[in-house]
Amino acid sequence: MATRLARRMDRLGTEGAFEVLARARQLEAEGRHVVHMEIGEPDFATPDNIVEAAVGAMRAGYTHYTPAGGIAQVREAVAAFVARRLGIEVGPAEVVLVPGSKNVLLFLLLACVEPGDEVIYPDPGYPVYASLVDFLHAVGVPIPLREERDFRMDLEELAALVTPRTRLLILNSPQNPTGGVLTREDVEFVARLAVEHDLLVLSDEIYSRILYGGEHVSVLSQPGMRERAILLDGLSKAYAMCGWRLGYGVAPPEIAAAMEKLMINSSSCAAAFTQMAAIEALESPESEAALQRMVARFRSRRDLLVEGLNRMPGVRCRVPQGAFYAFPNVEATGIEERRLAEELLERAGVAVLAGTAFGPGGAGFLRLAYTQAEEDLRLGLERMGNYLVDRVRA
Ligand SMILES: Cc1ncc(COP(=O)(O)O)c(C=O)c1O
Incomplete structure (x- = not known):
């Protein structure tokens, strides 16, 4: 058939x-x-100034293919923005622009996770984690998030889930669906665990600008994490730009290069004028x-x-x-x-x-x-x- x-x-x-x-x-x-x-x-x-920036970019001819990992100027702007926000050093070669941050997850799994590798992710959690992990014949290992802990992980329970097959740990804070937020202690613990067991960590920070108190602590800012942590973020939620489809990953250069290769083999690039509008979104006080x-x-x-x-x-x-x-x-x-x-x-x-x-x-x-x-x-x-x-x- x-x-x-x-x-x-x-x-x-x-x-x-x-x-x-x-x-x-x-x-x-x-x-x-x-x-x-x-x-x-x-x-x-979407704020007017961002819409205007996209229209201006279209008029200025940003209507063609771009380099697969993104326009150099935009990668630089994202690198500077992430560096400023997280207090870390980021170079443009570590940034990949993708049509929706979901692609960072897909590309990371494709690039780094073998069939049979274990991937720990929050349960309840964003359903695409479990779906893609399964799709690629990796083994999903859910870490329960419980109401009585305000939907934060039990750190001892997390440590007990790590085995020699664990390859990747997915964090999401603030979290979909619970609205839970990891504390500094949680993030520090995860970073130590990842270093100790040589794990990759995907930090899904797509909601990090939508926080009602406390601080956003990124695992990328922890010691030893730049070589093993991948940031997933984008413009969808913070700037009301879900339909624009622009996300970004920040990853160690080898992984960023692999993601770029996957872009060549899938979308070619994120839309050129959308990329240019990202500069306005990330940099303007408006x-x-x-x-x-x-x-x-x-x-x-x-x-x-x-x-x-x-x-x-x-x-x-x-x-x-x-x-x-x-x-x-x-x-x-x-x-x-x-x-x-x-x-x-x-x-x-x-x-x-x-x-x-x-x-x-x-x-x-x-x-x-x-x-x-x-x-x-x-x-x-x-x-x-x-x-x-x-x-x-x-
Ligand atoms: C936790 C989480 N990560 C990633 C995404 C993907 O966002 P986008 O592909 O629009 O950047 C979403 C969207 O709902 C989400 O809830």
Whole structure:
């Protein structure tokens, strides 16, 4: 059969958010109203100065292929930005620009992880980690993130998961889906562990600008880590630029060169004008001010949402310290999380994700993104609250 798929496709997962979004859109097409809390994308417009920079770049002829790893000037700007932010030295040869930071993960796994190698990643966690690890015949080793620890790893438990086959450890702080944030002690511990066992560490810092208190500590800034840590970051979340598709990796030069080779074999390069706009995003005070305004709005939405959730029967929710997700525990409703997510969408018109869309560790939880206007958030809370009052009593 011509349409027969290769067997490896069975090993590839999807993102629950895109599936729920598709069902929500179907309901909307049938005339139903849905409050969207499923997709992790800022609702704000990309700041004008960044849009203008992209338009200017297009007019200036940045409409062609670029070097696979990115335009030299942009790699330099990213290197300078990361160096400034993390307090480390970064050269442009360590930077690779990619059409979406997800590619940093894919390329790192392709470049450095052999079949049978073990990769430790958070559970619950961004589903693409487990999916790609599986796809490449590596062995996924989940490290549980528990509510009672504010969704931070138990460090002793982490150390116990390391074996001679462990090749890579994936960190994500602030975290999707829990909003948990690693402390300086956590990061220091991980760095020591990685050095001791000669591990690579992928640090997914895509939400690092969306932090409501405390400090962002990057594993890249720890001793001995520059030769073994890879940064995954990008413009999607911080500057409301998900659709622009620009991410970057910072990696030891050999790994960065391998990623560049993978770019040659896949996308060729990230869009030229998008790359040029990144300079404006990372360097201009205007984009920084826009980011700060956005974070302030996320913070007040977070407070509104968490407070509302904690008033619902059978629901309790920790206050997330970063990103734009709430991860309430719904066990006490007595309704299994997948079923509850489905009921909320089909019967109450609220699109949320089951915690288990992020791994078995999400059992008993839902994930709600607070990336919509306050009035929508209030409407979503009202619908969800009313539904649960009726359902839990029934
Ligand atoms: C934890 C995490 N990492 C990476 C990404 C990928 O972002 P992008 O490919 O838009 O840069 C996402 C997007 O949702 C995410 O939640």
